[in-house]
Amino acid sequence: MIEIKNLHKSYPMGKESLHVLKGLNLKIEEGEFVSIMGSSGSGKSTLLNIVGLLDVHDEGDYILNGELIENLNEKKAAVLRNKFLGFVFQSFNLINYKTALENVSLPLYYAGVGRKERQETAMEYLEKVGLGAWANHLPSELSGGQKQRVAIARALVTQPKVILADEPTGALDSTTTDSVMDLLKEINNEGMTVFVITHEEEVAEQSKRIVRLKDGVIISDEKVNQKVKA
Amino acid sequence: MIKFLFDRDTWQEIYSSIRKNKLRTGITIIGVMWGIFLLVVLLGAARGVGNKFDTIFGDFATNSVFIWGQQTSMPFKGFQEGKQLRLKRADVGKIEAEIKGIEYILPRNITNSLVVNETKTLTTGVFGDYPLLDLLQKKHMVFGRFINENDIVYKKKVCVIENETYKQLFDKGVNPLGTYLTINEVSYQIVGLYKNQMRMGGPQGGIHIPFTTFQQVYNQADNIGWLMVTASEGFDIRQMEEDIKLMLRNIHSVHPEDERAFGSFNMGDQISKVTGFLTGMQFLTWFVGIATLIAGVFAIGNILLITVKERTNEIGIRRALGAKPAEIRRQIILESIFLTTIAGTLGIIFGGLVLMLINAAVGQGDEATLVNPTVDIPVILIAFATLVVLGTLIGLIPAQRAVSIRPIEALREE
Numbered sequence: 234m235i236e237i238k239n240l241h242k243s244y245p246m247g248k249e250s251l252h253v254l255k256g257l258n259l260k261i262e263e264g265e266f267v268s269i270m271g272s273s274g275s276g277k278s279t280l281l282n283i284v285g286l287l288d289v290h291d292e293g294d295y296i297l298n299g300e301l302i303e304n305l306n307e308k309k310a311a312v313l314r315n316k317f318l319g320f321v322f323q324s325f326n327l328i329n330y331k332t333a334l335e336n337v338s339l340p341l342y343y344a345g346v347g348r349k350e351r352q353e354t355a356m357e358y359l360e361k362v363g364l365g366a367w368a369n370h371l372p373s374e375l376s377g378g379q380k381q382r383v384a385i386a387r388a389l390v391t392q393p394k395v396i397l398a399d400e401p402t403g404a405l406d407s408t409t410t411d412s413v414m415d416l417l418k419e420i421n422n423e424g425m426t427v428f429v430i431t432h433e434e435e436v437a438e439q440s441k442r443i444v445r446l447k448d449g450v451i452i453s454d455e456k457v458n459q460k461v462k463a
Numbered sequence: 464m465i466k467f468l469f470d471r472d473t474w475q476e477i478y479s480s481i482r483k484n485k486l487r488t489g490i491t492i493i494g495v496m497w498g499i500f501l502l503v504v505l506l507g508a509a510r511g512v513g514n515k516f517d518t519i520f521g522d523f524a525t526n527s528v529f530i531w532g533q534q535t536s537m538p539f540k541g542f543q544e545g546k547q548l549r550l551k552r553a554d555v556g557k558i559e560a561e562i563k564g565i566e567y568i569l570p571r572n573i574t575n576s577l578v579v580n581e582t583k584t585l586t587t588g589v590f591g592d593y594p595l596l597d598l599l600q601k602k603h604m605v606f607g608r609f610i611n612e613n614d615i616v617y618k619k620k621v622c623v624i625e626n627e628t629y630k631q632l633f634d635k636g637v638n639p640l641g642t643y644l645t646i647n648e649v650s651y652q653i654v655g656l657y658k659n660q661m662r663m664g665g666p667q668g669g670i671h672i673p674f675t676t677f678q679q680v681y682n683q684a685d686n687i688g689w690l691m692v693t694a695s696e697g698f699d700i701r702q703m704e705e706d707i708k709l710m711l712r713n714i715h716s717v718h719p720e721d722e723r724a725f726g727s728f729n730m731g732d733q734i735s736k737v738t739g740f741l742t743g744m745q746f747l748t749w750f751v752g753i754a755t756l757i758a759g760v761f762a763i764g765n766i767l768l769i770t771v772k773e774r775t776n777e778i779g780i781r782r783a784l785g786a787k788p789a790e791i792r793r794q795i796i797l798e799s800i801f802l803t804t805i806a807g808t809l810g811i812i813f814g815g816l817v818l819m820l821i822n823a824a825v826g827q828g829d830e831a832t833l834v835n836p837t838v839d840i841p842v843i844l845i846a847f848a849t850l851v852v853l854g855t856l857i858g859l860i861p862a863q864r865a866v867s868i869r870p871i872e873a874l875r876e877e
């Protein structure tokens with residue numbers, strides 16, 4: 234599904250450059266639930282942004298769904314993001330003047346789906362995350378947990394191959410964190426590949442595989458014994 | 464693209480983004496509206512003034528010159544300087560025969576006379592005229608007719624009076640036709656009353672009697688007060704003026720270089736000064752209008768740029784969700800076209816209304832300062848199209864900025 238070979242990324246900092254990712258190798262199969270752990274500044278977001286085609290890598294190979302990503306123009310990237318990737322952000326990133334339903338249906342609009350079908354599908358996914366009754370509410374009228382559920386519904390609505398979540402629970406309290414993680418687990422159980430960034434052990438332990446990042450290199454990569462938690 | 468234009472979502476996007484920024488939208492619309500409004504009103508007013516001058520000049524033969532005799536300023540052929548010169552009836556035929564390109568040549572006479580109507584008296588100019596005058600300086604008859612051939616041939620004691628003169632000699636509402644005026648003890652029957660649009664082009668107003676009657680009553684023999692000459696199409700009236708004067712100096716035994724012996728007044732010169740002024744005014748109008756328009760369009764571009772900066776995060780979200788750069792770009796461009804179109808339409812409507820008001824206020828009747836203040840539809844359409852095209856180009860700048868940054872940078876911006 235996702236394959237990364239010897240991936241490098243640096244940010245230019247004036248005349249110097251900050252080497253953030255130093256030769257990562259990672260392979261994620263379809264249906265996996267992977268979490269990336271690491272302290273702040275270890276390059277987690279950088280990795281996720283490259284995987285999410287929101288940023289470009291400097292060196293190495295990235296293969297998404299069997300396709301080598303190189304010389305990607307923004308138009309092609311937009312199509313791939315729409316088709317294969319669903320994003321969940323720490324700060325929700327909902328559009329504040331659109332209702333929950335409109336937010337969820339937006340990716341379908343860019344996928345070229347007709348208005349009626351868009352509304353129906355979006356409603357279906359809102360109900361799936363338990364917010365059918367909130368369809369016509371603006372983000373400002375929703376709690377943090379509810380916003381993140383709307384964001385998850387929006388990530389799912391185009392039936393992508395992977396859900397990419399950058400600290401999805403970072404702005405939530407522990408109860409809502411659990412409910413959001415339960416939702417992600419449920420999605421994963423239905424077969425969706427989920428790729429989560431977190432720096433919280435409790436969150437990572439709910440995934441099936443934990444990859445630890447430190448100073449731009451992977452220091453461990455192990456399966457989680459889920460029975461422990463259960 | 465067509466599908467995009469008729470998509471409800473497209474317009475919903477534009478509506479919500481415009482509604483979100485009410486103040487900026489308002490300022491933008493007012494800016495552009497003001498520009499096109501000014502253009503319409505200024506052009507319309509300039510046209511109105513131009514039309515007014517046209518109607519005035521329309522009554523006059525503009526390619527005409529007046530020539531009269533003065534005093535010599537040089538001794539010649541035994542005559543001392545200071546000899547009084549008078550044009551003669553015979554001069555007319557000679558000039559006509561000699562000078563090429565004369566359309567009309569018209570002798571006129573004038574004298575100040577005491578005019579009496581019952582108890583009212585007035586000293587005013589009394590003209591001896593031919594019917595031709597009506598052709599060269601249109602007389603707008605209110606009642607009756609102007610002098611005709613019959614009057615000339617039979618030296619009739621008839622007169623035509625001008626409205627201002629009429630007002631001073633008659634009580635309001637009295638029909639003067641058929642009544643008699645006593646001019647220098649001689650009685651004349653009034654056969655016509657006319658109204659002047661504007662007093663220009665030599666002495667006017669007063670009372671007109673047949674040229675031949677004038678000659679007889681005032682004992683003028685063959686004397687002529689002055690000559691009015693018009694040039695045919697394609698002939699230079701100024702050259703003609705010089706030629707006629709030179710010829711007259713020859714006929715009247717005046718030194719050929721005696722510039723002051725005969726006086727003249729060229730209407731064409733005077734009118735070209737006014738039309739030059741009008742052209743200048745029109746140019747200024749265009750300049751002001753277009754400058755205002757351009758300023759308005761730049762205001763829109765600027766405002767869109769601010770909007771885009773504020774919406775960078777939103778654009779980042781949209782791109783993460785799969786919006787192609789072209790989709791973002793056309794959204795922003797359409798927004799600017801939409802704003803300019805709305806503003807332009809409003810400007811044209813308000814401009815048209817103001818022109819209608821101006822027309823109603825000062826554009827009616829003979830005393831109107833403006834006549835038919837209008838703007839050509841093609842002119843407006845061109846201005847409008849320019850506005851929309853500029854709006855599009857200006858919209859491209861923020862649109863380009865919105866898609867040129869990487870989505871992750873856009874998302875990071877709060």
Ligand SMILES: Nc1ncnc2c1ncn2[C@@H]1O[C@H](COP(=O)(O)OP(=O)(O)O)[C@@H](O)[C@H]1O
Pocket residue numbers: 244245251253271272273274275276277278279280
């Ligand atoms: N656009 C950028 N320009 C320069 N430096 C950046 C940029 N984005 C991230 N960095 C730096 O790269 C390092 C890794 O950042 P990030 O991937 O966000 O870490 P994490 O998500 O693990 O906290 C940090 O030191 C951060 O300051």
Ligand SMILES: [Mg+2]
Pocket residue numbers: 277278279399
């Ligand atoms: Mg991060």
